Amino acid sequence: MSDSRPIAPFGRRSVSIVETRSLGLYQVIKVQDDAAPLVRPGQFHMLSTTVGWGGETGGRPWLGRAISFLSTDGAGGIEFLVDGVGPGTHRLSSLKSGDQLDLVGPLGNGFPEVGSSDQTKPCLVAGGIGLAPILALSQRLELDGVEHDLILGFRNAEFAGAARDWPNASVSTDDGSVGEQGTVIAPLTRALDSGSRTVYACGPPLMLEAVRALCDETNTPAWFAMEAPMACGFGACFGCAVETKDGIVRLCVDGPVLSGSVLAGISSTGRVDAQ
Ligand code: FES
Structure with missing residues (x-):
């Protein structure tokens, strides 16, 4: 971190x-x-x-x-x-x-620095409101001249309107009303098949777990911006504590971005599994 x-x-x-x-x-x-x-x-x-x-x-x-x-x-x-x-x-x-x-x-801790000399290409994946930190990272990479993939998933066309300013993004929707029908996993799989990648992801728990499992299976380094209810935001209340392979962490100060290497699983409620 x-x-x-x-x-x-x-x-x-x-x-x-x-x-x-x-x-x-x-x-x-x-x-x-x-x-x-x-x-x-x-x-x-x-x-x-x-x-x-x-x-x-x-x-x-x-x-x-x-x-x-x-x-x-x-x-x-x-x-x-x-x-x-x-x-x-x-x-x-x-x-x-x-x-x-x-x-x-x-x-909190944001995504780690990404350099243009890094060996792997950044692959940015967002679902729903997880769009914000991923588009912020995409903006930073564009300013730094770092080529990257941008994969965005939405429920339907109304939500996918949020992708209008990023014409180069690969967009998928659950109902197929915009872009490819399905989740972000199909375009992510194609990206991982096309060359070495480091994944940066944020989105709903089910999406994050699918991305985490795919990255784990393919030995792809990955970083996840986790969401959790936060009361204080600066480490005092332990309301955002989750258990990782490295022990209990507070997402507001040790995260919200965590390495995939410390996550054994992400439940449908967003709880992190340590085993
Ligand atoms: S929100 Fe209070 S410790 Fe994280």
């Missing part, structure tokens, strides 16, 4: 939203965060809104939501991809330009 990750400035800071837009069925929130260090793809921030964040009629505010960034302009402009599936993410999705967002980050 990397020990050179960008470290978050101390404390929570409030930033302005400068733009919002939809990407497929997801919502993109762009903020200007001048206090931020450079972020590494796969790192995350804890996000909450400055006003209207739970606590109605005397209730408690919600916990922040751990959200991976989608892109950065290197000058403090950073985009987050939000899927409004619960009260917190729904509230984040409702934000408009000019609203205030509270954030802590960047947190």
Whole structure:
């Protein structure tokens, strides 16, 4: 695991939203965060809104939501991809330009550095909302001139609208309404058959387990950006602890990116198997 990750400035800071837009069925929130260090793809921030964040009629505010960034302009402009599936993410999705967002980050360990002189070609694989860290990594590789595969899987055409800005991606959908019908495994298998690869993946647990098993079977090095409910985001609560071959790790500080070599399996609930 990397020990050179960008470290978050101390404390929570409030930033302005400068733009919002939809990407497929997801919502993109762009903020200007001048206090931020450079972020590494796969790192995350804890996000909450400055006003209207739970606590109605005397209730408690919600916990922040751990959200991976989608892109950065290197000058403090950073985009987050939000899927409004619960009260917190729904509230984040409702934000408009000019609203205030509270954030802590960047947190966790992102993907390891990838160099143009690496012996294996990077193969990036994403499913659903796992798109964000993978597209952030793709953006970084493009800037560095590193050729790579980009394989994106979605449920259907509505979700696959999120792939519109990446015309060179190999897209598959469960119902075949866009691209190849099926999961990411068929295009990934073809990529692995065509030459030496290192896989970088993020997505729902069933997809991650299928990718992990294929990489294990083919002795392909792989890195996985894991998702887990996070309460504090900085290692204090152990709410994100999972057991790996190397022992118990906290995904918020030891991950969320883990090497496939420490994972024996990923259950359908996202739990990591150590045996
Ligand atoms: S979220 Fe609290 S220890 Fe990871």
